[in-house]
Amino acid sequence: MTIIDTPRLRLRPWGDTDAPALFELARHPRIGMLCGWKPYKHIDDAHEALSTFLAAPDSYAVTLASTGELVGSIALRIDTDSPEASVADIGYWIGAPYWGNGYATEAGNAIIDRARELGVSTIILKYFDGNDASRRVSEKLGFTWQSREEDVEYPLIGKRLTVHRTELALAAP
Numbered sequence: 303m304t305i306i307d308t309p310r311l312r313l314r315p316w317g318d319t320d321a322p323a324l325f326e327l328a329r330h331p332r333i334g335m336l337c338g339w340k341p342y343k344h345i346d347d348a349h350e351a352l353s354t355f356l357a358a359p360d361s362y363a364v365t366l367a368s369t370g371e372l373v374g375s376i377a378l379r380i381d382t383d384s385p386e387a388s389v390a391d392i393g394y395w396i397g398a399p400y401w402g403n404g405y406a407t408e409a410g411n412a413i414i415d416r417a418r419e420l421g422v423s424t425i426i427l428k429y430f431d432g433n434d435a436s437r438r439v440s441e442k443l444g445f446t447w448q449s450r451e452e453d454v455e456y457p458l459i460g461k462r463l464t465v466h467r468t469e470l471a472l473a474a475p
């Protein structure tokens with residue numbers, strides 16, 4: 303079990319007991335819609351996420367080191383289908399009450415260090431056109447804008463959107 307500590311945050315694996323706090327944050331209308339999934343309507347949505355994609359390797363609950371409170375989610379996903387052995391992407395969200403405190407950037411830097419440890423050479427971060435907060439996070443993390451793709455289908459939210467792709471190359475350890 304990997305736990306990552308930063309000055310203000312603890313990134314730890316998710317557990318079943320996170321369901322109520324996860325539900326409270328993920329029901330917010332703007333979070334999922336900017337990540338490609340629908341806002342949670344029921345606590346069962348939280349249980350479902352906890353038993354599927356949030357249970358993946360290197361998917362972390364972002365919590366406050368001082369109180370243990372859940373503030374968000376961050377995940378590193380190594381692309382095993384990629385012909386390049388060591389490409390990963392990152393995805394993240396921070397609950398609305400906690401926006402603007404630098405938490406996404408702090409968690410993002412920790413995940414970049416984790417990716418380096420795992421031998422990842424390139425990290426991809428994508429955000430929807432108009433998501434200026436995430437664009438800014440990608441800039442602060444040192445990612446470089448690569449391209450935009452139009453008309454990408456996101457079936458879970460029933461939309462076709464323009465997506466920006468940014469990348470960070472990691473030096474070999």
Ligand SMILES: CC(C)(COP(=O)(O)OP(=O)(O)OC[C@H]1O[C@@H](n2cnc3c(N)ncnc32)[C@H](O)[C@@H]1OP(=O)(O)O)[C@@H](O)C(=O)NCCC(=O)NCCS
Nearest residue numbers: 336394395396401402403404405406407429434435436438
């Ligand atoms: C994007 C998100 C993770 C940022 O979390 P956060 O903890 O508030 O991020 P940080 O505080 O580390 O940095 C946010 C930066 O964006 C800036 N910002 C916020 N809203 C902005 C906006 N509308 N336009 C431009 N910049 C904006 C902040 O000022 C800050 O930059 P600064 O430090 O230079 O002032 C959060 O807003 C979120 O979860 N949004 C919904 C889900 C989402 O978009 N996830 C990412 C999908 S790619």
